[in-house]
Amino acid sequence: MQRQKYDVAVVGAGPAGTMAAKAIAERGHEVIILERRRAVGIPVQCGEFLPAGKEISDMFPHSPRMARLVEIPRRFTLNRTSRIRLVSPREHSYEFDFESNIIDRRRYDAHLAERAVEAGAELSLGFRVIARESKELLRVKSSSGVGTVSAKVIVGADGPVSLISRSIGNPYDRQDRDLSLSLHRVYSNADVDPRVVEMIFGGRAAPGGYGWTIPRGNREANVGIGVRKSMALGNAPLKSYLDYVVRRVPGRYSDAEVVRSVGALIPVGGPVAYTTRGNTVIVGDAAGHVMATNGGGIPTALCGGEMAGEAVSSHLENGTPLNRYDALWQSEFGTELRASLAALRLADRVMGSDSLTEVGMALMRARFLEPIIRCRLPLPSGMMSGAAVSVLRRLLG
Numbered sequence: 001m002q003r004q005k006y007d008v009a010v011v012g013a014g015p016a017g018t019m020a021a022k023a024i025a026e027r028g029h030e031v032i033i034l035e036r037r038r039a040v041g042i043p044v045q046c047g048e049f050l051p052a053g054k055e056i057s058d059m060f061p062h063s064p065r066m067a068r069l070v071e072i073p074r075r076f077t078l079n080r081t082s083r084i085r086l087v088s089p090r091e092h093s094y095e096f097d098f099e100s101n102i103i104d105r106r107r108y109d110a111h112l113a114e115r116a117v118e119a120g121a122e123l124s125l126g127f128r129v130i131a132r133e134s135k136e137l138l139r140v141k142s143s144s145g146v147g148t149v150s151a152k153v154i155v156g157a158d159g160p161v162s163l164i165s166r167s168i169g170n171p172y173d174r175q176d177r178d179l180s181l182s183l184h185r186v187y188s189n190a191d192v193d194p195r196v197v198e199m200i201f202g203g204r205a206a207p208g209g210y211g212w213t214i215p216r217g218n219r220e221a222n223v224g225i226g227v228r229k230s231m232a233l234g235n236a237p238l239k240s241y242l243d244y245v246v247r248r249v250p251g252r253y254s255d256a257e258v259v260r261s262v263g264a265l266i267p268v269g270g271p272v273a274y275t276t277r278g279n280t281v282i283v284g285d286a287a288g289h290v291m292a293t294n295g296g297g298i299p300t301a302l303c304g305g306e307m308a309g310e311a312v313s314s315h316l317e318n319g320t321p322l323n324r325y326d327a328l329w330q331s332e333f334g335t336e337l338r339a340s341l342a343a344l345r346l347a348d349r350v351m352g353s354d355s356l357t358e359v360g361m362a363l364m365r366a367r368f369l370e371p372i373i374r375c376r377l378p379l380p381s382g383m384m385s386g387a388a389v390s391v392l393r394r395l396l397g
Helices: 015-025 053-059 105-118 163-167 238-247 298-318 324-350 354-373 386-396
Strands: 005-011 031-035 049-051 077-087 093-103 122-125 128-132 137-142 145-156 179-188 196-200 210-217 220-228 257-267 280-282
Touching: 005 015, 005 298, 015 031, 015 105, 015 145, 015 298, 031 105, 031 145, 049 053, 049 298, 053 093, 077 354, 093 196, 093 210, 093 354, 105 122, 128 163, 145 163, 145 298, 163 280, 179 238, 210 238, 220 238, 280 298, 298 324, 324 354
Parallel strands: 005 031, 005 145, 031 122, 077 196, 077 210, 145 280
Antiparallel strands: 049 093, 077 093, 128 137, 137 145, 179 220, 179 257, 196 210, 210 220
8 A cells, every 4th residue: 555545445346346446547546446355356256157248238228338348358258158047946947048158257357456457546455444434534454454544535345245335324234135145166077068057946945046057168167056044944054055956966066076165145135225425436236236136246346337437537527426326327227226126026925935936937937037037027917828927916916
């Protein structure tokens, strides 16, 4: 850390934070990125699934930039998949076309940080923000001790339990925010279809969420689960759900070895109440900018980070209110995030047990299920079968 006073302090070096820092530094402002980890991108707390640009254009038609931002350099792509398979509690499957890139998050996150530094941002690794002492003053802790950093604008990119977000009045409550408890393993020598991403539903796999199998290429697979704590069965450990997902297809991982295992929190309760307040901007997971029905947050993090960088730069240069950022993200992906949350709430009611999930998936099939995964509410009733609509209405009361 070369100085203690900056134009902007970005807390967190994930995609949202480094995108914001790059955009601000490119305009000539003094920016510091405070990252608690000692290396950017490690550990990888992600399924590494990134929809292709054409899918993003379909999912977020109001955002002119998001499809551009997800077209990442080919060297960070491990595999390309073309189908999503939804698996019911009784192992019935429903598939649809969906193109995605499976990315190397460790290398890609490091790349984004390098771009921010090249633009002029200062990156301080191993610096944990432990308190916000005033509007402009952050208390930080590192291996060399405790100190302070002052900045005109604070950008909170510090994840789903963000200290910066809480400092402007967004409460942290796991149940209210619907934080999903996640655990995943990367396996080598796995016998998986390299073209198909699987999402596995049901209480044995992931209560209130889903399990996944994401092929990373070269016989590697990212296998994980996301469980909403409020729906978990008793005190069952996360490992028991993940073990079920691994065992459900005999022989698939019989010769496989675990490369790594890591847990994470995924905020699936929708955007926080305040994404700007005073001199503070909240981005990425800290802002709740995650697709509630599938847990994806990379596209919205990239997009929101760039928007925040533009808004902060304009504020520093022209005095433009920081809430320009609110207007930007609301116009480009706010509608889709709200629809995704509504679809999750609908699924909670329609698929509240394994038996209802089985019936619901059998009746609605991919025609009903695909829109939910794509962050949309189900198709209009005229496009569903009469029996499906009747059952859906009864389940919804």
